[in-house]
Amino acid sequence: MTLTESAPAPADEVVLEAVGLTKHFPVRRRLRDLLSRTPAVVHAVDDVSIALRRGRVTALVGESGSGKSTVARLLAQLYPRTAGDIRLHGRSTRVRGGHRFRAYVRRVQLILQDPFASLNPVHTVRYHLTRSLRIHGNAGTGPDGLEKALAGLLTRVALTPPERYLDAFPHELSGGQRQRVAIARALGADPEVLLADEPVSMLDVSIRLGVLNLLQDLKDRLDLAILYITHDIASARYFADETIVMYAGRMVEGGDSETVTQRPAHPYTRLLIESAPDPERITGAGGDGAAAGERGHGEPPSLIRPPAGCRFHPRCPAAMPRCATDLPPPMPVDDAPGHWAACWLYDADTVATEKPANAEKPAKAEKPANTEHAEQAGTEAGR
Numbered sequence: 001m002t003l004t005e006s007a008p009a010p011a012d013e014v015v016l017e018a019v020g021l022t023k024h025f026p027v028r029r030r031l032r033d034l035l036s037r038t039p040a041v042v043h044a045v046d047d048v049s050i051a052l053r054r055g056r057v058t059a060l061v062g063e064s065g066s067g068k069s070t071v072a073r074l075l076a077q078l079y080p081r082t083a084g085d086i087r088l089h090g091r092s093t094r095v096r097g098g099h100r101f102r103a104y105v106r107r108v109q110l111i112l113q114d115p116f117a118s119l120n121p122v123h124t125v126r127y128h129l130t131r132s133l134r135i136h137g138n139a140g141t142g143p144d145g146l147e148k149a150l151a152g153l154l155t156r157v158a159l160t161p162p163e164r165y166l167d168a169f170p171h172e173l174s175g176g177q178r179q180r181v182a183i184a185r186a187l188g189a190d191p192e193v194l195l196a197d198e199p200v201s202m203l204d205v206s207i208r209l210g211v212l213n214l215l216q217d218l219k220d221r222l223d224l225a226i227l228y229i230t231h232d233i234a235s236a237r238y239f240a241d242e243t244i245v246m247y248a249g250r251m252v253e254g255g256d257s258e259t260v261t262q263r264p265a266h267p268y269t270r271l272l273i274e275s276a277p278d279p280e281r282i283t284g285a286g287g288d289g290a291a292a293g294e295r296g297h298g299e300p301p302s303l304i305r306p307p308a309g310c311r312f313h314p315r316c317p318a319a320m321p322r323c324a325t326d327l328p329p330p331m332p333v334d335d336a337p338g339h340w341a342a343c344w345l346y347d348a349d350t351v352a353t354e355k356p357a358n359a360e361k362p363a364k365a366e367k368p369a370n371t372e373h374a375e376q377a378g379t380e381a382g383r
């Protein structure tokens with residue numbers, strides 16, 4: 001395809017789409033693996049489909065290692081994919097460097113978690129932004145044009161007056177200001193899509209909201225499609241229109257953010273929400289709710305030999321026998337349009353046949369795992 005031809009997309013139009021996206025990383029082989037016919041791989045991402053729409057934020061939520069960053073890097077075309085497709089304006093794209101990659105990143109920009117690592121400490125803000133503007137052909141005409149473009153970028157990310165920041169080095173800025181510079185550098189490409197990989201998780205809590213508000217403002221003013229990657233499901237409710245939950249490389253639930261966060265359907269999403277920091281519940285001692293939740297309900301599975309069936313079944317308090325053998329497809333939850341869960345609890349036939357004790361109301365995550373789970377978890381751990 002020709003990446004440079006672009007017509008303005010109508011509101012809500014799908015700009016970038018992942019279809020059945022899959023990434024398996026090869027694992028370094030040990031002697032006994034050499035005898036095996038199937039080389040070991042890390043199943044980092046399996047069959048992920050996401051549509052990023054103009055003027056909308058889609059949150060990708062999950063605990064550490066669930067594959068969120070790999071999805072972002074695949075969408076940024078930094079990794080070749082194992083299977084599936086990436087479509088920009090409906091057209092399949094596969095770029096591997098060169099002018100096609102440059103044309104792609106002009107449309108799709110990645111913002112990383114750590115703004116200090118992503119900005120070169122020996123260069124000023126002016127250098128970083130000028131480089132981005134020049135590479136993407138947005139530096140204007142002559143020195144005046146460049147100054148105007150630089151001032152425009154800094155104003156857009158609320159670093160004003162621009163002359164106060166242009167000649168600053170990264171270490172002279174606060175974490176929030178550095179992330180704003182990283183966002184301005186991404187905007188230098190005049191992109192349609194921002195892939196924001198945990199954009200506020202390294203920032204002080206007090207300034208996170210400001211950066212999220214900035215991204216929201218940019219989404220509205222520039223009609224950007226934003227993928228917001230986070231392990232903090234509470235911020236997804238605040239910031240994202242749509243939320244997709246990942247567990248162990250697979251999507252397990254999706255829908256509008258209000259529904260997914262207020263009426264979570266998948267037992268894993270419930271666990272995530274119940275594990276989220278809650279000022280009422282935190283009694284000191286660190287207060288990392290997610291970590292506490294993970295400790296209380298087992299560990300994520302091996303991605304080299306992920307569990308058969310639903311990958312969450314060894315940790316799931318509501319698992320039925322079928323969950324250990326059959327992969328659940330996305331099923332409608334029927335409480336809001338577009339709300340789905342990849343969980344057999346939402347298949348009436350399975351529930352009728354297997355009669356889980358808690359079929360009426362999918363299990364609360366705080367209930368202890370039953371014996372079957374404990375056995376399955378043991379089997380998994382022993383692999």
Ligand SMILES: Nc1ncnc2c1ncn2[C@@H]1O[C@H](COP(=O)(O)OP(=O)(O)OP(=O)(O)O)[C@@H](O)[C@H]1O
Pocket residue numbers: 025026042043044062063064065066067068069070071231303
């Ligand atoms: N280059 C790589 N080679 C091998 N395995 C990898 C590679 N990158 C990621 N992985 C593995 O893929 C899985 C998913 O990792 P990924 O970083 O995408 O998860 P994540 O949800 O973004 O986690 P985090 O929030 O900690 O960044 C993990 O098991 C990780 O160890």
